[in-house]
Amino acid sequence: MKKYNKITPEGTRDLLFEECLVRRHVEKTLTDVFSARGFNEVVTPGLEFYDVFDPEFSGIGQEVMYKMSDKRGRLVVMRPDSTLPIARLVATRLQNLPKPIRLFYTQPIYRNNTALTGRSDETVQTGIEMLGAQGMRVDLEVIVTAVEALNRCVPNFRFELGHAGFFRALAEQLPISEDQREDIRQAIESKNYAALNTILDGLAPSRQVTAMRSLPRLFGGEEVFDRAASFCLDEKSANTLTYLHDLYRALIQFGLGDKIIVDLGLVQRNDYYTNIVFSAYVEECGDAVLLGGRYDELLKRFDTPMPAIGFAINVDAISKILLGSGKAEKVLPADVLVHGETGFEIQALQYASELVQKGLKCENSIFEERSKALEYAKICGIKRVDCIGNTMESIAIAQDGENYEAT
Amino acid sequence: MKPLRIALTKGRLEKDTVALFEKIGFDCTALKNKGRKLILPVGGHQFEVVLAKAADVITYVEHGVCDLGIVGKDTILEMGNSFYEVLDLGFGKCKFALAGPKGTDFFGGYSAKTIASKYPNVARNFFESKGMDVRIIKIEGSVELAPLLGLSDAIVDIVETGSTLKENGLEVIETICDVSARLIVNAASLKLRKAEIEDLAEKMDRAKEGKL
Numbered sequence: 001m002k003k004y005n006k007i008t009p010e011g012t013r014d015l016l017f018e019e020c021l022v023r024r025h026v027e028k029t030l031t032d033v034f035s036a037r038g039f040n041e042v043v044t045p046g047l048e049f050y051d052v053f054d055p056e057f058s059g060i061g062q063e064v065m066y067k068m069s070d071k072r073g074r075l076v077v078m079r080p081d082s083t084l085p086i087a088r089l090v091a092t093r094l095q096n097l098p099k100p101i102r103l104f105y106t107q108p109i110y111r112n113n114t115a116l117t118g119r120s121d122e123t124v125q126t127g128i129e130m131l132g133a134q135g136m137r138v139d140l141e142v143i144v145t146a147v148e149a150l151n152r153c154v155p156n157f158r159f160e161l162g163h164a165g166f167f168r169a170l171a172e173q174l175p176i177s178e179d180q181r182e183d184i185r186q187a188i189e190s191k192n193y194a195a196l197n198t199i200l201d202g203l204a205p206s207r208q209v210t211a212m213r214s215l216p217r218l219f220g221g222e223e224v225f226d227r228a229a230s231f232c233l234d235e236k237s238a239n240t241l242t243y244l245h246d247l248y249r250a251l252i253q254f255g256l257g258d259k260i261i262v263d264l265g266l267v268q269r270n271d272y273y274t275n276i277v278f279s280a281y282v283e284e285c286g287d288a289v290l291l292g293g294r295y296d297e298l299l300k301r302f303d304t305p306m307p308a309i310g311f312a313i314n315v316d317a318i319s320k321i322l323l324g325s326g327k328a329e330k331v332l333p334a335d336v337l338v339h340g341e342t343g344f345e346i347q348a349l350q351y352a353s354e355l356v357q358k359g360l361k362c363e364n365s366i367f368e369e370r371s372k373a374l375e376y377a378k379i380c381g382i383k384r385v386d387c388i389g390n391t392m393e394s395i396a397i398a399q400d401g402e403n404y405e406a407t
Numbered sequence: 408m409k410p411l412r413i414a415l416t417k418g419r420l421e422k423d424t425v426a427l428f429e430k431i432g433f434d435c436t437a438l439k440n441k442g443r444k445l446i447l448p449v450g451g452h453q454f455e456v457v458l459a460k461a462a463d464v465i466t467y468v469e470h471g472v473c474d475l476g477i478v479g480k481d482t483i484l485e486m487g488n489s490f491y492e493v494l495d496l497g498f499g500k501c502k503f504a505l506a507g508p509k510g511t512d513f514f515g516g517y518s519a520k521t522i523a524s525k526y527p528n529v530a531r532n533f534f535e536s537k538g539m540d541v542r543i544i545k546i547e548g549s550v551e552l553a554p555l556l557g558l559s560d561a562i563v564d565i566v567e568t569g570s571t572l573k574e575n576g577l578e579v580i581e582t583i584c585d586v587s588a589r590l591i592v593n594a595a596s597l598k599l600r601k602a603e604i605e606d607l608a609e610k611m612d613r614a615k616e617g618k619l
Binding site: 114117118158160190191192193194195219220261263281282283285286287288 | 466469470471472487488490491492493494495589592593594595596597598599601
């Protein structure tokens with residue numbers, strides 16, 4: 001039988017040295033921003049019941065979830081998303097806390113992606129969720145937190161703002177079936193003008209049809225708001241547009257300037273977003289590095305209705321960008337190798353502890369003979385060997401020459 | 408600013424695209440005298456064209472290593488899409504069809520049918536939308552052989568003129584959808600380089616309509 005004991009499953013990988021350093025650095029940089037703003041960390045289980053992610057409201061297809069059964073045969077999945085478990089957690093355990101509830105998390109999500117596409121099935125995300133509050137102040141706080149977090153890691157990003165409500169409002173006014181609605185949504189999502197036109201050509205011409213037709217093109221700078229104004233046929237859409245415009249102006253004032261674009265064709269990728277949605281892109285990455293939005297209807301699914309907003313940042317994507325840019329921290333050899341002569345093993349370890357307390361990176365020599373320790377130091381690029389015997393002798397290791405120099 | 412990188416499907420779509428680019432007024436000399444080079448400048452150094460197989464065009468665009476791609480709708484339907492499909496270029500036209508031996512009643516009877524196809528996902532989606540259970544066998548070339556040899560009841564394939572079908576005693580049972588070349592764009596690229604990409608798409612759209 002063929003054994004798979006020397007490889008990892010497709011979509012997963014080992015992280016080594018620099019990759020770990022950069023990931024920890026990114027995680028810390030981002031979460032420092034979150035905790036400094038009063039967000040508190042939570043961790044949810046890696047395994048959850050399938051029902052938490054019911055595709056009907058999660059927008060996560062059952063085919064992308066890694067599934068297994070628990071001890072009683074119930075269907076469990078490897079967490080494919082962090083917002084839904086946090087909604088569950090808040091609805092069932094934190095519902096009585098004073099609002100708003102500010103939470104952050106750093107944990108992997110698992111998705112069973114199509115084979116041989118090079119996509120990761122395990123992705124570390126960090127993000128925040130702010131629950132039990134809504135309005136301009138809340139939305140601004142969350143977006144500004146997102147911007148500040150990205151600024152610390154990948155300052156050259158583009159921030160995109162949209163609203164899931166336009167599409168919903170327009171779709172409600174069209175005489176279409178549920179299936180047609182989904183076809184239209186997909187065409188707008190993929191900016192497939194040809195497909196959208198084909199579907200809409202089959203409907204009787206109306207102002208709503210014209211509006212729907214132009215939805216995927218309604219993206220860009222402030223001019224989008226003027227172009228969209230004529231398409232807001234009901235009061236609700238008009239109010240939505242005004243709200244989005246106010247938000248946009250506030251963010252311009254905050255200094256986002258040319259970094260921000262508006263896309264009214266951002267029909268929610270996840271079905272739980274019902275209000276503003278946003279994402280961030282950077283040049284080095286073909287996918288969004290940040291995705292977020294308001295999900296005011298989601299908590300109802302867990303029987304504790306409350307408004308909520310949040311975002312997730314793809315830590316792996318940002319780590320990869322930093323590694324590629326050469327700005328990432330390098331793994332350095334130890335400052336000192338401490339070698340205990342025979343009979344001085346414990347003294348050597350004590351001495352190493354003292355050096356560590358002084359802030360040095362110290363390795364302990366496991367060799368019986370000093371010559372082996374010196375040889376090891378040279379191979380590993382350790383520049384100093386302290387030998388502990390009756391006296392302490394510090395030896396500098398020449399990195400380019402061949403001779404060991406005693407000092 | 409680095410040039411926009413366009414992945415272009417080798418072969419027939421390549422020729423049609425070159426014609427379209429020349430209509431716009433882009434210099435395609437390097438692309439026409441390419442030799443063995445795989446990355447070629449077009450329109451001065453405004454763009455870089457990468458020549459690739461159809462399926463790879465999609466892969467390159469999805470991963471964002473190419474900003475844009477020109478590829479047939481057939482490949483898009485088979486490979487799925489997480490990119491923007493902004494323009495129907497109008498060339499490379501053909502259609503997907505279900506075809507079988509002439510004169511047989513494919514939808515009759517109650518036994519599950521066997522379908523041979525180079526496009527198993529297109530075939531699966533088509534029959535799923537009909538709520539029909541079928542067995543699908545992937546064939547790499549000359550799919551028309553499968554029903555002739557008795558391997559399958561019918562085929563799902565690209566049909567241009569229908570003459571290959573006819574010569575082998577097959578006929579179209581049902582047209583699945585029309586196919587033509589599309590301009591696709593990586594999602595991040597469209598957000599980051601909106602003006603340049605929209606400008607190019609608009610030029611291509613106008614050249615296609617003969618308005619240049």
